[in-house]
Amino acid sequence: MLAPLDPSLYYLTNFHRALDWIDERYADLLDAEEARFIADFRALPLASRALLVRLVMRKGPHFRAGKLSYAEIGDIPSAAAPLLALGWLDDACPLTLEELLPLLLKDELLARFRDDLPRGALKKAELYEHLHAYHDQVQPFAGWYPGLDPLYTLVATPLCDRLRLLFFGNLQQDWSEFVLADLGIFRYESVPFTADSRAFRRRDDLEAYIHLWNAAVRFDSGEPIDELLAELGDFRSDNPYLQERHGRLLYRMAYQLEREGQLDAALALYRRTAAGGSRQRQIRVLERLQRIEEAHALARSALAAPESDSELQLVERALTRLVRQLGLSKQKPSKPTPPLRIDLELPRPDVNVEFAVQAVLHEDEAPVHYVENALVCSLFGLLCWEVIFTPLPGAFFHPFQAGPSDLNRSDFVSRRAQAFAARLALLDSDAYRAAMRATHAAKFGIISPFVHWELLDENLLEQALHCLPAAHLKLWFERLLADPKANRAGMPDLIQFWPGEARYRMIEVKGPGDRLQDNQKRWLAFCAEHSMPVEVCYVRWADDVAESA
The missing domain is CATH 1.25.40.10 (Tetratricopeptide repeat domain)
Structure with missing residues (x-):
């Protein structure tokens, strides 16, 4: 077990945590090179371990020693020496001219190639075109420019990427996840x-x-x-x-x-x-x-x-x-009942059209919220939190997952069918309200693939629980489960509550020239089929109307 490190070495602590995790769960999958890397890394001097992790977390692969300055590491060449001996860094990597140029300051570049460049100001990106005599040359940094500070090339990147893949199960995430979690910027479900x-x-x-x-x-x-x-x-x-x-x-x-x-x-x-x-x-x-x-x-x-x-x-x-x-006989398709229509003529606003309509329709006794897809998805996420985060095999494999890895797979719902049915059954009584409130209080701020915490404050939650019929919630949630990926989008932009009457309406907003998208048409048709109060608001700008008059 690693002894606690100085807080300034937080990144090294996190890297050790990742290696311990891999050792514990994937030791049987490691090849000889990866197993040797983990053992050799743990045996390195502290400064060398810290330097390697610093470089792994930076954009590379080439790093000038003179531009590396870390107080907790100290002398960079001394820290680099064991890494060079292990072959994880290389200080003699052959470089093309194209690879060299980004590593030099403009003054250094002009001093090195002064005799080969025309007089006058040139942008750094243009200099390559004038150095034709060097285009085919390949040599180490010290050969290109003797006397400058050493250049280190990170050779261990592919190996470290494989370890990162083992830890995260993907190559989209990187080591910064640890830092963001430590800072509280991202919070993940345990x-x-x-x-x-x-x-x-x-x-x-x-x-x-x-x-x-x-x-x-x-x-x-x-x-x-x-x-x-x-x-x-x-x-x-x-x-x-x-x-x-x-x-x-x-x-x-x-x-x-x-x-x-x-x-x-x-x-x-x-x-x-x-x-x-x-x-x-x-x-x-x-x-x-x-x-x-x-x-x-x-x-x-x-x-x-x-x-x-x-x-x-x-x-x-x-x-x-x-x-x-x-030339076959046509079957006349049934057309869905069109939603009620609102027509508004507004002065051209400085905000999005949805916010302009929200401001016009909002009343103290009938507040309007801009929710789009977020409200229904959030309420579903609160009710079904435990099901979504059930640790089924292959669903969760590291501590920085926003949701299960099989969320968009066709068997996501079927693998959890009974558990989802049990949670939706809460909507047949008043139990769902207490369940959603409890999840909101206990999980607030923890990342979820469904819950939008920046929108769903306690006030909006209470208005929704008071005004939205449980039968409507159940229908929406069942539709989400029919196709979680596709049906999380297309819901109306605004929702208006009448708390005194325990009722609501949803409003899709369309500005001038804007048309309903396919996923929006599907949601509107679904709401119409189940007699849910949904309207489409079409907006015209007053100055456009005046010009056409």
């Missing part, structure tokens, strides 16, 4: 961890994640998709976490091919992924390929068993086109 609380069960899982991550980075940088697919091969994993990541990557590649007009290739790739939305994209591509009968058959299949409300809406729209193209 979830008990068991032996199966791991993102990776085998070494192959770790390697597969890195393989997918590198492919995604290269895809984002514009590398050819056919080359990336060849390297990915016939990817298979029994780890749902990895299989989902692979499916999302294939979907992104297919969508890019579709945008580029490579429709056959896009169709083949959409058919390889189970990512949400891929079936609807197949229908669209088949239609563009004029394979109308195939598109129609797939659309009919999707209509019979839609994966989500979003897919159903898009498939119904596609079927209208496909039926017309095939």
Whole structure:
């Protein structure tokens, strides 16, 4: 166990905590290099450990010794010597001219290449173009510029990234999470961890994640998709976490091919992924390929068993086109009851249109709140907090998770079906109010994928519990559970409460030229179906009306 360190070494303490966590939970997955790194790191002098962690947490990989100054570390060359001996730092890394230039001050650069540059002021970024004679040279920093302070290149980055991946289960998060949590900027729910609380069960899982991550980075940088697919091969994993990541990557590649007009290739790739939305994209591509009968058959299949409300809406729209193209008899679709309409003519404001409407409609006895998607999601998050943070296998694997890792997976709800049903059953009595108040008091400020603490103060919570019928809450929550990812968006912008009458209305605001989006139409149709009070407010600016008169 590490002895307590000086507070100035908080970052080193946190790194040791991460290594201890990895040792405890992933020792069986470590390769020889990683295990040796952990052992060697713990044996290093304090200053050397601190310097390495400082560099790991900075943007690199090249660092000039003269620009490294840490009071708690002291002499940088002395701290660096053991790291150089272990090969974790390199002080003779070959550099191209392009790599060299960002490491020099402009005055240093001009002094070094004075005889090769034209007279007159040049921006630093322009200097490279004038140094043609050096473009092909590769040599260490000391060879480029003798006499300057040493340059250290961090060689251990890939190894430290693998350790970071083992700790967080992803490469999006970094070591700053420790600091933000220590400062109280982020607060995370405490979830008990068991032996199966791991993102990776085998070494192959770790390697597969890195393989997918590198492919995604290269895809984002514009590398050819056919080359990336060849390297990915016939990817298979029994780890749902990895299989989902692979499916999302294939979907992104297919969508890019579709945008580029490579429709056959896009169709083949959409058919390889189970990512949400891929079936609807197949229908669209088949239609563009004029394979109308195939598109129609797939659309009919999707209509019979839609994966989500979003897919159903898009498939119904596609079927209208496909039926017309095939000359089939049309079935007149049922149109949802349009919501009530509010028309306002307002002076052009200095704030968003939603806040302008809020100010106009607000009354002391009927307050209006700008809530958009946040209120309904927050109330759901309060009622179902314990279910969301249940430590199921593969859901939580480190202490800095805002929510379960399977939140957007298709089996998120089914894995917790009984527990969600039990919490929603509280809405059949008055018990839900006490449950939500207790969670609000006990968990306030702790990060949740559903609860928006910056909005849901005690006053708004009490107004909502008083004015929103439990039956409406239950319907909203059931809709959220039908598709947690898609249905967390599209809700009306404003809500108005009449506490004296225990009633409410929701208001979607549309400024000039703004139209209802698909997810908003779905929520409005759902509310209309269940007789919930929702209205759409259309705003015109008074000066536009005056000009057109």
